[in-house]
Amino acid sequence: MMISDKKSLxxxxxxxxxxxxxxxxxxxxVLPYLTRVLxxxxxxxxxxxxxxxxxxxxxxxxxxxxxxxxxxxxxxxxMELIGRITGDxxxxxVILGILACLFFSIVSFFIPILGKNLLFSTLxxxxxxxxxxxxxxxxxxxxxMHLVAVPYIVAKTITTAFTFIxxxxxxxxxxxxxxxxxxxxxxxxxxxxxxxKMQIKITFSSYKKWLSDLKDSCIYFISNFATTIFGALxxxxxxxxxxxxxxxxxxxxxxxxxxxKALYNPITNSLYPHMLREKDIKFIKKxxxxxxIPMVIGSIIVLFGSEKIMQIIGGIKYVESAPVLKIxxxxxxxxxYSMLYGWPVLGVIGKIKETTVTTVITSFLQLFGxxxxxxxxxxxxxxxxxxTSISEIILFVLRFFVYCKNKSLFNLEG
Numbered sequence: 522m523m524i525s526d527k528k529s530l531x532x533x534x535x536x537x538x539x540x541x542x543x544x545x546x547x548x549x550x551v552l553p554y555l556t557r558v559l560x561x562x563x564x565x566x567x568x569x570x571x572x573x574x575x576x577x578x579x580x581x582x583x584x585x586x587x588x589x590x591x592x593x594x595x596x597x598x599x600m601e602l603i604g605r606i607t608g609d610x611x612x613x614x615v616i617l618g619i620l621a622c623l624f625f626s627i628v629s630f631f632i633p634i635l636g637k638n639l640l641f642s643t644l645x646x647x648x649x650x651x652x653x654x655x656x657x658x659x660x661x662x663x664x665x666m667h668l669v670a671v672p673y674i675v676a677k678t679i680t681t682a683f684t685f686i687x688x689x690x691x692x693x694x695x696x697x698x699x700x701x702x703x704x705x706x707x708x709x710x711x712x713x714x715x716x717x718k719m720q721i722k723i724t725f726s727s728y729k730k731w732l733s734d735l736k737d738s739c740i741y742f743i744s745n746f747a748t749t750i751f752g753a754l755x756x757x758x759x760x761x762x763x764x765x766x767x768x769x770x771x772x773x774x775x776x777x778x779x780x781x782k783a784l785y786n787p788i789t790n791s792l793y794p795h796m797l798r799e800k801d802i803k804f805i806k807k808x809x810x811x812x813x814i815p816m817v818i819g820s821i822i823v824l825f826g827s828e829k830i831m832q833i834i835g836g837i838k839y840v841e842s843a844p845v846l847k848i849x850x851x852x853x854x855x856x857x858y859s860m861l862y863g864w865p866v867l868g869v870i871g872k873i874k875e876t877t878v879t880t881v882i883t884s885f886l887q888l889f890g891x892x893x894x895x896x897x898x899x900x901x902x903x904x905x906x907x908x909t910s911i912s913e914i915i916l917f918v919l920r921f922f923v924y925c926k927n928k929s930l931f932n933l934e935g
Contacts, residue, residue: 533795536666537787543674545783547681549834552776554685556769556835563691565765568772569634570642572756573625577649579749580621584741585610585658587793587864588734593662594794600721607659607716608723613731613738614653622646634760644698651705656712659721664794672711676704744863744877747884755905758891762900770842771902773835774849778856781819785857792865802931805866809858816854823850848906855913862920870930872923879919887912 556564589610596602625646629635635642660668680700687696716723759771788808795801823830827843835842867876890908894900 533664533666534787534791536670537791540666540670540673541783541787543677544786545780547677548776549780551681551684552773553834553836555688556773556839558689559694560691561769561838562765563694565760565768565772566634566638566641567694567697568756568768568775569760569765570638570645572753572760572772573628573632573635573642574645574649575749575753577621577625577646578652579742579746580624581614581617581649581653582745583613583617583735584738584745585614586661587741587868588738589658590662590794591797593659594664594797596662601724603659603663604722605724605726607656607721608725609731609734610658611654611723612725613734616731616735618650618653621650632757632760641695641698644695644702648698648701648705651702651709654709654712655705656716659716661790661794666791668712668715672708672715675711676708679707680704740873740877744880747877747880754888755891755909758895759902759905762895763902767902770839770845771905773831773839774842774845774906777830777834777846778849778852781853782856782860785860789860789863789865792861793869796865796869800869800931802866802928805861808861812857816857819853820850823847823853842902845902845906848903849910851910852906852913855910855917859913859917859920862917862924866924867920867927870927872927875923876920879916879923882919883912883916886915 555567559567589606592606593603596606625642629639629642655672657669660666680703683700683703684697687693687700756768756771756775760768763771792805792808796805823846827846828840831839831843831846863876863880867873887908890911891900891905894904894908
Protein backbone atom coordinates (compact mmCIF):
# COMPACT_ATOMS: atom_id res chain seq x y z
CA MET A 522 0.00 0.00 0.00
CA MET A 523 1.35 3.45 -0.95
CA ILE A 524 2.05 5.95 1.87
CA SER A 525 -0.44 8.43 0.38
CA ASP A 526 -3.11 5.71 0.32
CA LYS A 527 -2.41 4.88 3.95
CA LYS A 528 -2.72 8.56 4.89
CA SER A 529 -5.99 8.83 2.99
CA LEU A 530 -7.31 5.70 4.68
CA UNK A 531 -6.25 7.02 8.09
CA UNK A 532 -7.85 10.41 7.42
CA UNK A 533 -11.10 8.79 6.30
CA UNK A 534 -11.14 6.47 9.30
CA UNK A 535 -10.55 9.38 11.70
CA UNK A 536 -13.35 11.41 10.07
CA UNK A 537 -15.77 8.51 10.33
CA UNK A 538 -14.67 7.86 13.88
CA UNK A 539 -15.44 11.47 14.83
CA UNK A 540 -18.87 11.04 13.26
CA UNK A 541 -19.43 7.76 15.00
CA UNK A 542 -18.24 9.11 18.34
CA UNK A 543 -21.05 11.64 17.97
CA UNK A 544 -23.36 8.80 16.87
CA UNK A 545 -22.32 6.94 20.01
CA UNK A 546 -22.01 9.69 22.63
CA UNK A 547 -25.01 11.88 21.77
CA UNK A 548 -27.59 9.07 21.95
CA UNK A 549 -25.99 7.86 25.18
CA UNK A 550 -26.41 11.39 26.55
CA VAL A 551 -30.00 11.66 25.36
CA LEU A 552 -31.01 8.11 26.29
CA PRO A 553 -30.66 8.47 30.09
CA TYR A 554 -32.48 11.80 29.88
CA LEU A 555 -35.44 10.49 27.86
CA THR A 556 -35.80 7.32 29.93
CA ARG A 557 -36.11 9.52 33.02
CA VAL A 558 -38.44 12.25 31.72
CA LEU A 559 -40.66 9.88 29.71
CA UNK A 560 -42.71 7.02 31.11
CA UNK A 561 -41.68 3.49 30.08
CA UNK A 562 -44.90 3.22 28.04
CA UNK A 563 -44.18 6.38 26.02
CA UNK A 564 -40.52 5.48 25.61
CA UNK A 565 -41.74 2.12 24.32
CA UNK A 566 -43.78 3.97 21.67
CA UNK A 567 -40.71 6.00 20.66
CA UNK A 568 -38.65 2.82 20.38
CA UNK A 569 -41.30 1.06 18.30
CA UNK A 570 -41.85 3.92 15.84
CA UNK A 571 -38.08 4.25 15.39
CA UNK A 572 -37.92 0.53 14.57
CA UNK A 573 -40.58 0.93 11.87
CA UNK A 574 -38.70 3.88 10.38
CA UNK A 575 -35.53 1.80 10.19
CA UNK A 576 -37.33 -0.07 7.40
CA UNK A 577 -38.43 3.18 5.78
CA UNK A 578 -34.79 4.32 5.77
CA UNK A 579 -33.80 0.95 4.37
CA UNK A 580 -36.19 1.31 1.44
CA UNK A 581 -34.90 4.80 0.65
CA UNK A 582 -31.21 3.88 0.90
CA UNK A 583 -31.72 0.65 -1.07
CA UNK A 584 -28.06 -0.29 -0.86
CA UNK A 585 -26.88 2.90 -2.61
CA UNK A 586 -24.27 3.45 0.09
CA UNK A 587 -22.54 0.41 -1.42
CA UNK A 588 -23.60 0.35 -5.08
CA UNK A 589 -23.44 4.10 -5.78
CA UNK A 590 -20.22 4.42 -3.75
CA UNK A 591 -18.73 1.69 -5.93
CA UNK A 592 -19.79 3.52 -9.11
CA UNK A 593 -18.24 6.77 -7.87
CA UNK A 594 -14.97 4.97 -7.07
CA UNK A 595 -14.86 3.39 -10.53
CA UNK A 596 -15.73 6.71 -12.22
CA UNK A 597 -12.07 7.53 -11.55
CA UNK A 598 -12.47 11.32 -11.08
CA UNK A 599 -14.58 11.74 -14.25
CA MET A 600 -16.63 14.67 -12.90
CA GLU A 601 -19.24 14.54 -15.65
CA LEU A 602 -19.91 10.87 -14.96
CA ILE A 603 -19.87 11.47 -11.21
CA GLY A 604 -22.48 14.22 -11.61
CA ARG A 605 -24.71 11.88 -13.57
CA ILE A 606 -24.33 9.04 -11.06
CA THR A 607 -25.19 11.47 -8.26
CA GLY A 608 -28.29 12.81 -10.04
CA ASP A 609 -29.54 9.35 -10.94
CA UNK A 610 -29.08 8.10 -7.38
CA UNK A 611 -31.04 11.02 -5.90
CA UNK A 612 -33.83 10.52 -8.46
CA UNK A 613 -33.99 6.83 -7.60
CA UNK A 614 -34.16 7.65 -3.88
CA VAL A 615 -37.10 10.01 -4.53
CA ILE A 616 -38.97 7.19 -6.29
CA LEU A 617 -38.24 4.87 -3.38
CA GLY A 618 -39.38 7.57 -0.95
CA ILE A 619 -42.80 7.58 -2.61
CA LEU A 620 -42.97 3.79 -2.30
CA ALA A 621 -41.91 4.09 1.35
CA CYS A 622 -44.86 6.40 2.01
CA LEU A 623 -47.20 3.80 0.54
CA PHE A 624 -45.60 1.11 2.71
CA PHE A 625 -46.05 3.28 5.80
CA SER A 626 -49.71 3.97 4.97
CA ILE A 627 -50.42 0.24 4.71
CA VAL A 628 -48.64 -0.88 7.88
CA SER A 629 -50.27 1.95 9.87
CA PHE A 630 -53.62 0.22 9.36
CA PHE A 631 -52.36 -3.11 10.71
CA ILE A 632 -50.11 -2.06 13.58
CA PRO A 633 -52.13 -0.56 16.46
CA ILE A 634 -49.19 1.35 17.98
CA LEU A 635 -48.75 3.33 14.76
CA GLY A 636 -52.47 3.99 14.37
CA LYS A 637 -52.83 5.25 17.92
CA ASN A 638 -49.81 7.54 17.52
CA LEU A 639 -50.32 8.53 13.88
CA LEU A 640 -49.10 12.15 14.08
CA PHE A 641 -45.94 11.15 15.94
CA SER A 642 -45.32 8.32 13.46
CA THR A 643 -45.92 10.58 10.44
CA LEU A 644 -43.49 13.22 11.70
CA UNK A 645 -40.84 10.52 12.10
CA UNK A 646 -41.56 9.41 8.53
CA UNK A 647 -40.96 12.99 7.31
CA UNK A 648 -37.64 13.12 9.19
CA UNK A 649 -36.49 9.96 7.38
CA UNK A 650 -37.69 11.20 3.97
CA UNK A 651 -35.59 14.34 4.40
CA UNK A 652 -32.42 12.20 4.26
CA UNK A 653 -33.09 11.44 0.59
CA UNK A 654 -31.07 14.51 -0.38
CA UNK A 655 -27.92 13.66 1.56
CA UNK A 656 -24.87 12.87 -0.59
CA UNK A 657 -23.10 10.37 1.65
CA UNK A 658 -22.62 7.89 -1.20
CA UNK A 659 -20.87 10.59 -3.28
CA UNK A 660 -18.49 11.72 -0.55
CA UNK A 661 -17.66 8.13 0.42
CA UNK A 662 -16.94 7.24 -3.20
CA UNK A 663 -14.60 10.23 -3.49
CA UNK A 664 -13.05 9.13 -0.17
CA UNK A 665 -13.81 12.52 1.41
CA MET A 666 -15.27 11.18 4.63
CA HIS A 667 -15.01 14.53 6.41
CA LEU A 668 -17.77 15.77 4.08
CA VAL A 669 -19.93 12.95 5.42
CA ALA A 670 -19.00 13.70 9.02
CA VAL A 671 -19.52 17.50 9.16
CA PRO A 672 -23.24 17.61 8.20
CA TYR A 673 -24.00 14.72 10.52
CA ILE A 674 -22.16 16.21 13.51
CA VAL A 675 -23.79 19.64 13.05
CA ALA A 676 -27.27 18.13 12.70
CA LYS A 677 -26.95 15.87 15.72
CA THR A 678 -25.53 18.68 17.83
CA ILE A 679 -28.63 20.76 17.11
CA THR A 680 -31.02 17.86 17.74
CA THR A 681 -29.32 16.81 20.98
CA ALA A 682 -29.03 20.30 22.44
CA PHE A 683 -32.69 21.13 21.88
CA THR A 684 -33.80 17.76 23.23
CA PHE A 685 -32.50 18.79 26.64
CA ILE A 686 -33.94 22.29 26.30
CA UNK A 687 -37.45 21.46 25.06
CA UNK A 688 -38.42 17.90 26.07
CA UNK A 689 -39.45 17.54 29.72
CA UNK A 690 -42.30 15.00 29.90
CA UNK A 691 -44.71 12.81 27.90
CA UNK A 692 -46.58 15.87 26.56
CA UNK A 693 -43.49 16.90 24.54
CA UNK A 694 -43.28 13.66 22.57
CA UNK A 695 -44.01 15.34 19.19
CA UNK A 696 -40.91 17.48 19.57
CA UNK A 697 -38.69 14.40 19.24
CA UNK A 698 -39.36 13.84 15.49
CA UNK A 699 -39.66 17.60 14.86
CA UNK A 700 -36.12 18.09 16.11
CA UNK A 701 -34.98 15.23 13.87
CA UNK A 702 -36.55 17.01 10.88
CA UNK A 703 -34.77 20.27 11.69
CA UNK A 704 -31.44 18.46 12.13
CA UNK A 705 -31.78 16.52 8.86
CA UNK A 706 -32.72 19.62 6.85
CA UNK A 707 -29.62 21.33 8.26
CA UNK A 708 -27.45 18.37 7.19
CA UNK A 709 -28.97 18.41 3.69
CA UNK A 710 -28.27 22.13 3.34
CA UNK A 711 -24.61 21.64 4.29
CA UNK A 712 -24.28 18.68 1.89
CA UNK A 713 -25.65 20.76 -1.01
CA UNK A 714 -23.10 23.45 -0.18
CA UNK A 715 -20.25 20.93 -0.39
CA UNK A 716 -21.48 19.60 -3.75
CA UNK A 717 -21.71 23.12 -5.16
CA LYS A 718 -18.25 23.99 -3.80
CA MET A 719 -16.79 20.92 -5.52
CA GLN A 720 -18.40 22.15 -8.77
CA ILE A 721 -20.17 18.87 -9.39
CA LYS A 722 -22.88 19.44 -11.98
CA ILE A 723 -25.77 17.11 -11.20
CA THR A 724 -27.41 15.65 -14.31
CA PHE A 725 -29.94 12.89 -14.92
CA SER A 726 -30.25 9.91 -17.22
CA SER A 727 -33.51 8.35 -18.40
CA TYR A 728 -35.94 6.42 -16.22
CA LYS A 729 -34.69 3.24 -17.91
CA LYS A 730 -31.26 3.86 -16.37
CA TRP A 731 -32.91 4.41 -12.98
CA LEU A 732 -34.70 1.08 -13.24
CA SER A 733 -31.43 -0.59 -14.24
CA ASP A 734 -29.64 0.95 -11.24
CA LEU A 735 -32.39 -0.19 -8.89
CA LYS A 736 -32.07 -3.70 -10.27
CA ASP A 737 -28.29 -3.63 -9.75
CA SER A 738 -28.70 -2.30 -6.18
CA CYS A 739 -31.33 -4.89 -5.32
CA ILE A 740 -28.74 -7.41 -4.13
CA TYR A 741 -27.34 -4.86 -1.66
CA PHE A 742 -30.86 -4.00 -0.51
CA ILE A 743 -31.71 -7.64 0.14
CA SER A 744 -28.55 -8.04 2.19
CA ASN A 745 -29.20 -4.84 4.17
CA PHE A 746 -32.84 -5.83 4.67
CA ALA A 747 -31.82 -9.22 6.00
CA THR A 748 -29.23 -7.57 8.27
CA THR A 749 -31.88 -5.23 9.67
CA ILE A 750 -33.86 -8.22 10.89
CA PHE A 751 -31.26 -8.59 13.65
CA GLY A 752 -32.44 -5.37 15.26
CA ALA A 753 -35.57 -3.68 14.00
CA LEU A 754 -37.67 -6.76 13.22
CA UNK A 755 -37.14 -8.19 16.68
CA UNK A 756 -38.50 -4.92 18.10
CA UNK A 757 -41.49 -4.99 15.74
CA UNK A 758 -42.36 -8.56 16.70
CA UNK A 759 -41.83 -7.83 20.39
CA UNK A 760 -44.41 -5.05 20.06
CA UNK A 761 -47.01 -7.59 18.96
CA UNK A 762 -46.52 -9.93 21.92
CA UNK A 763 -45.03 -7.93 24.79
CA UNK A 764 -45.98 -4.82 26.74
CA UNK A 765 -44.73 -1.31 25.98
CA UNK A 766 -42.53 -1.58 29.07
CA UNK A 767 -40.84 -4.71 27.70
CA UNK A 768 -40.41 -2.97 24.34
CA UNK A 769 -38.69 -0.14 26.22
CA UNK A 770 -36.39 -2.71 27.91
CA UNK A 771 -35.54 -4.34 24.58
CA UNK A 772 -35.15 -0.96 22.91
CA UNK A 773 -32.59 0.26 25.40
CA UNK A 774 -30.55 -2.97 25.02
CA UNK A 775 -30.68 -2.62 21.24
CA UNK A 776 -29.56 0.99 21.49
CA UNK A 777 -26.54 -0.04 23.54
CA UNK A 778 -25.77 -2.72 20.90
CA UNK A 779 -26.15 -0.07 18.20
CA UNK A 780 -23.74 2.16 20.10
CA UNK A 781 -21.17 -0.65 20.02
CA LYS A 782 -21.71 -1.10 16.28
CA ALA A 783 -21.23 2.65 15.86
CA LEU A 784 -17.67 2.06 17.06
CA TYR A 785 -17.21 -0.63 14.41
CA ASN A 786 -18.68 1.31 11.47
CA PRO A 787 -15.77 3.71 10.86
CA ILE A 788 -13.44 0.75 10.38
CA THR A 789 -15.65 -1.19 7.99
CA ASN A 790 -16.93 1.89 6.10
CA SER A 791 -13.50 3.40 5.49
CA LEU A 792 -12.07 -0.01 4.54
CA TYR A 793 -14.66 -0.62 1.80
CA PRO A 794 -13.36 1.86 -0.86
CA HIS A 795 -9.76 1.08 0.13
CA MET A 796 -10.27 -2.68 -0.20
CA LEU A 797 -11.97 -2.19 -3.57
CA ARG A 798 -8.60 -0.96 -4.87
CA GLU A 799 -6.03 -2.83 -2.81
CA LYS A 800 -7.58 -6.19 -1.76
CA ASP A 801 -5.11 -5.99 1.14
CA ILE A 802 -6.05 -8.96 3.34
CA LYS A 803 -2.98 -8.51 5.58
CA PHE A 804 -4.44 -5.22 6.74
CA ILE A 805 -7.68 -7.03 7.66
CA LYS A 806 -5.69 -9.56 9.68
CA LYS A 807 -3.97 -6.75 11.60
CA UNK A 808 -7.35 -5.27 12.48
CA UNK A 809 -8.49 -8.68 13.74
CA UNK A 810 -5.57 -8.76 16.18
CA UNK A 811 -5.92 -5.13 17.28
CA UNK A 812 -9.61 -5.57 18.12
CA UNK A 813 -9.02 -8.46 20.56
CA ILE A 814 -8.06 -6.15 23.45
CA PRO A 815 -11.12 -3.84 23.32
CA MET A 816 -13.36 -6.89 22.86
CA VAL A 817 -12.00 -8.54 26.02
CA ILE A 818 -12.29 -5.32 28.05
CA GLY A 819 -15.83 -4.71 26.81
CA SER A 820 -16.87 -8.28 27.62
CA ILE A 821 -15.63 -7.98 31.22
CA ILE A 822 -17.49 -4.70 31.67
CA VAL A 823 -20.78 -6.15 30.38
CA LEU A 824 -20.48 -9.41 32.33
CA PHE A 825 -19.78 -7.81 35.69
CA GLY A 826 -21.34 -4.38 35.31
CA SER A 827 -24.56 -4.82 33.33
CA GLU A 828 -26.80 -3.80 36.25
CA LYS A 829 -24.79 -0.64 36.79
CA ILE A 830 -24.78 0.09 33.05
CA MET A 831 -28.56 -0.16 32.88
CA GLN A 832 -28.99 1.97 36.00
CA ILE A 833 -26.73 4.71 34.61
CA ILE A 834 -28.22 4.71 31.12
CA GLY A 835 -31.88 4.01 31.83
CA GLY A 836 -32.41 4.65 35.52
CA ILE A 837 -33.47 2.29 38.28
CA LYS A 838 -36.64 1.24 36.41
CA TYR A 839 -34.50 -0.34 33.64
CA VAL A 840 -32.22 -2.48 35.87
CA GLU A 841 -34.55 -5.46 35.26
CA SER A 842 -33.25 -5.63 31.68
CA ALA A 843 -29.61 -6.20 32.77
CA PRO A 844 -29.74 -10.02 32.22
CA VAL A 845 -30.85 -9.38 28.63
CA LEU A 846 -27.76 -7.23 28.06
CA LYS A 847 -25.49 -10.01 29.34
CA ILE A 848 -27.01 -12.59 27.01
CA UNK A 849 -26.50 -10.20 24.08
CA UNK A 850 -22.73 -10.16 24.72
CA UNK A 851 -21.92 -12.60 21.84
CA UNK A 852 -23.87 -10.29 19.53
CA UNK A 853 -21.65 -7.39 20.64
CA UNK A 854 -18.50 -9.36 19.78
CA UNK A 855 -19.41 -11.27 16.63
CA UNK A 856 -21.28 -8.38 14.98
CA UNK A 857 -17.92 -6.69 14.38
CA TYR A 858 -16.38 -9.70 12.70
CA SER A 859 -19.48 -10.43 10.62
CA MET A 860 -19.41 -6.79 9.45
CA LEU A 861 -15.68 -6.93 8.71
CA TYR A 862 -15.94 -10.12 6.66
CA GLY A 863 -19.01 -8.79 4.84
CA TRP A 864 -18.67 -5.99 2.30
CA PRO A 865 -15.07 -4.91 3.14
CA VAL A 866 -13.81 -8.47 2.55
CA LEU A 867 -16.23 -10.58 0.52
CA GLY A 868 -17.93 -7.68 -1.27
CA VAL A 869 -14.73 -6.31 -2.77
CA ILE A 870 -13.77 -9.60 -4.47
CA GLY A 871 -17.11 -9.84 -6.23
CA LYS A 872 -18.70 -12.21 -3.73
CA ILE A 873 -21.79 -10.00 -3.53
CA LYS A 874 -24.16 -12.94 -3.92
CA GLU A 875 -22.38 -14.93 -1.21
CA THR A 876 -22.36 -11.94 1.17
CA THR A 877 -26.08 -11.50 0.67
CA VAL A 878 -26.88 -15.20 0.88
CA THR A 879 -25.08 -15.55 4.23
CA THR A 880 -27.16 -12.68 5.60
CA VAL A 881 -30.43 -14.04 4.21
CA ILE A 882 -29.76 -17.56 5.54
CA THR A 883 -28.93 -16.22 8.99
CA SER A 884 -31.98 -13.95 9.01
CA PHE A 885 -34.29 -16.83 8.11
CA LEU A 886 -32.73 -18.92 10.87
CA GLN A 887 -33.29 -16.09 13.34
CA LEU A 888 -36.87 -15.65 12.16
CA PHE A 889 -37.38 -19.41 12.46
CA GLY A 890 -36.05 -19.27 16.02
CA UNK A 891 -38.46 -16.45 16.88
CA UNK A 892 -41.39 -18.41 15.41
CA UNK A 893 -40.43 -21.40 17.57
CA UNK A 894 -40.49 -19.13 20.63
CA UNK A 895 -43.93 -17.82 19.70
CA UNK A 896 -45.42 -21.25 18.92
CA UNK A 897 -43.85 -22.74 22.03
CA UNK A 898 -45.23 -19.91 24.19
CA UNK A 899 -41.65 -19.05 25.17
CA UNK A 900 -41.40 -15.55 23.68
CA UNK A 901 -39.55 -13.63 26.38
CA UNK A 902 -36.83 -10.99 26.24
CA UNK A 903 -34.26 -13.48 27.55
CA UNK A 904 -35.04 -16.03 24.84
CA UNK A 905 -35.15 -13.31 22.18
CA UNK A 906 -31.65 -12.24 23.25
CA UNK A 907 -30.43 -15.87 22.99
CA UNK A 908 -31.75 -16.15 19.43
CA THR A 909 -30.19 -12.79 18.48
CA SER A 910 -26.75 -13.75 19.80
CA ILE A 911 -26.77 -17.18 18.14
CA SER A 912 -27.73 -15.51 14.85
CA GLU A 913 -24.74 -13.16 14.95
CA ILE A 914 -22.39 -16.10 15.58
CA ILE A 915 -23.86 -18.04 12.66
CA LEU A 916 -23.47 -15.03 10.33
CA PHE A 917 -19.78 -14.68 11.14
CA VAL A 918 -19.12 -18.41 10.74
CA LEU A 919 -20.79 -18.48 7.31
CA ARG A 920 -18.90 -15.42 6.05
CA PHE A 921 -15.56 -16.62 7.39
CA PHE A 922 -16.12 -19.96 5.65
CA VAL A 923 -16.70 -18.17 2.31
CA TYR A 924 -13.57 -16.06 2.88
CA CYS A 925 -11.45 -19.18 3.55
CA LYS A 926 -12.61 -20.67 0.25
CA ASN A 927 -11.57 -17.52 -1.67
CA LYS A 928 -8.27 -16.44 -0.05
CA SER A 929 -6.47 -16.59 -3.39
CA LEU A 930 -8.47 -13.62 -4.71
CA PHE A 931 -6.80 -11.21 -2.28
CA ASN A 932 -3.50 -9.37 -2.45
CA LEU A 933 -1.38 -11.48 -0.10
CA GLU A 934 1.66 -9.23 -0.40
CA GLY A 935 0.15 -6.23 1.47
